Amino acid sequence: MQNQLIIPRRGFSSSEFEARVARAQRIMSAHGFDALLVSAPPNVRYFTGFDTQFWESPTRPWFVIVPLAGEPIAVIPEIGAPEMALTWMKDIRTWPAPVPEDDGLSLLKSTLDSLPKRFGRIGAEMGREMALRMPVSEFLRLREILGSPVEDGSPCLWEIRMVKTAAEIEHINYICQIASDAYEALPAQISIGESEREVARKLRIDIARRGADSTPFLPAISGPGGVQQIVCGPHDRILETGDILFIDTGSTFDGYFCDFDRNYAVGSVSDDAHRVHEALWLATEAGIKAAVPGAATDDVFRAMSKLIEDAGAIGNNVGRLGHGLGLQLTEPPSHRLGDSTVILENMVLTIEPGMEYAPGKMIVHEENIAITRDGARLLTKRAPRELPVIR
Template sequence: MRRLREFLDWLPLTQLLEITMDLAFPSAEFEGRVARAQTEMKLHQLDALLVTSPPNFRYFSGFDSQFWESPTRPWFLIIPADGLCIAVVPEIGAPLLKGSWIGQTLSWPAPRPGDEGVTLLTEALLGLPRRHGRVGMEMGRESTIRMPVNDLLKLKDSLRACELVDGSPCIWNVRAIKSSAEVAYIRESCTIVSDAFDKLPAHARCGQSEREIAKALTVDIIQGGAHAVPFMAAASGMGGYEQIISRPSGRVIENGDVLIIDVGATVNGYFCDFDRNFGFGRVADAALRANEAIWDATEAAMKIAVPGTKVSELWRAMMDVLEPAGMLRNNVGRLGHGLGLQLTEPPSHMPGDDTVLAEGMVITIEPGMEYAPGKMIVHEENVHITSAGPQILTRRAPREMPVIAL
């Protein structure tokens, strides 16, 4: 045991991190994220930022585990206004965090329903310097607090004079700007799925079900190097489809059908999110024209997807193409969104969202239209916003819908 301690004392931090956590980035990446969050916290007058949800815990700490699938134990990460983070976690996870760059790791013997880390968390928060008496939490848009509501109320009462407020802007303002390393993972996931989509016409045929075609696609994606395929939706119908979010079904593809498959695959947790449409046999001319219209709408949005453009302007540019093309309605609600460690992130390309594009953002451009009752065509590409212009991360779909012969 003494020799082990001497070895760990001697071991460089980078090698120690390899023992504790298999990080997708060097520790400097996480230190930079925390520093940027602390800058935001000063603007919002926060003494601390309390992170509980899996994506944000992973973003700031580097910790990744399928153990998140168990809801029994909450996990907490405290980002103070200054200095290193404090992890307050169940004992089962403490060995992965202790000794890492984070700073301090506190733990309790969980599960312990009577006090699932609330006392320990309270003591850690009250031990921080108090300047504003405000602690931020994930209360805002597209945010989730991962702890029982009863425990949240206990925490609020225990903190007494310290107010719990919405700290989500501090998180999203940081997460919106991707590092080159983050973009590289998104690009890799896009490439893997693009390759798999390119192979689909070689094995997909009329007479197969959506589920059979999607299963073969999933195999190609995993064999291509993706770490996981958390999201895959599919829909089909004669000349189009009426929804785009269901799992692949047992519906059998027929002559004249259009099949859409929307994929969110990950590399080190970072998503691609795009779809492709395939026609089978003799596809109605109206569907083919609608496909060309949404391709043109994508092109119109990409031309202005540069720093300084509002996402509401992206929406308008797409609608200016879709409406003259015969769009009956947009039943999706938006025409694209942010992308990264989650399948969908802010902003939403829609009226009223005036988020300004900035260098480093990664977004989807996703025009869709119902061109006839119950018949939609939707298209999606992934784009990196740079000062030199938009860089498409997906392999651009052809303007003409690929049609698989009978």
């Protein structure tokens, strides 16, 4: 049965953020941190609900401190205080940024130094798939002058964020349904002879009309019987009979991403292309079935890779067969050998088998799932087993 399209409430309640912080503080205690210092937009948004298009300006740094006990503290430029005050945040400390000679550093130091010290360590965004949104020189200076050492808090942050709340999953489900419907409608809107760029433009418009907030990621790539890569484009290449058209989208609703692709046959395509598409459809089924609580990401990889190898794969330049999903297009974990992340209930994952079956000819499938106690629940509408045709 397909999911019903119910528009989620925008934003989250104070109780949602209180629960996120309470869980985060339990995990912080296990990691031995007195506080987490975050500056990147996804982490700031996760703990506060604050969002702004002004992230596009790199001039001012923004900070949120999650202490081991009590509510988070925002240390932000004055320009953002009115909007931050509309969130659940109560402790908002500001400075008149930009002040390059001291752009919030002394205020940040005094705030961190004032926190109770149980472990004597502060965690920051220093590791895997994290980024500081402040000058590196300023961060190094902070480490020199702070009363507590600042260490890599990324494992702690990802342990917090990899497991989603019900409200987060509802948001992801909604944008997945929007994009699924737009994918299904696409063949009727395009035709042989149009360019990849025109196809991408039409799909982007349709996704927006259906309710998406933005589509930051939409590569549309075509090639005879398959594509060479899946991350760049669209280009001005014209769709020709015999092509496979690959489209991937990372569209958002209220900050949360979908990330899945669809493949289309342009006119008639080779028997090999149909065969590989079928093999990947079956590999996707195997990956979905393997994604159960208690399994490891390695297990999901193996379930798919066996079928891909049997189908005659000669390569796969993606390097993994799926990943986490949420406030970012790609998040940990990765379905690859050696990742070894244990899959937990309420994780949101992509299942993404792909294979190069001849030089320069690659096909990739992708679906998005939420992990329940009984296994995977599709958030996307399952790709058709037979390639949809563009005429």
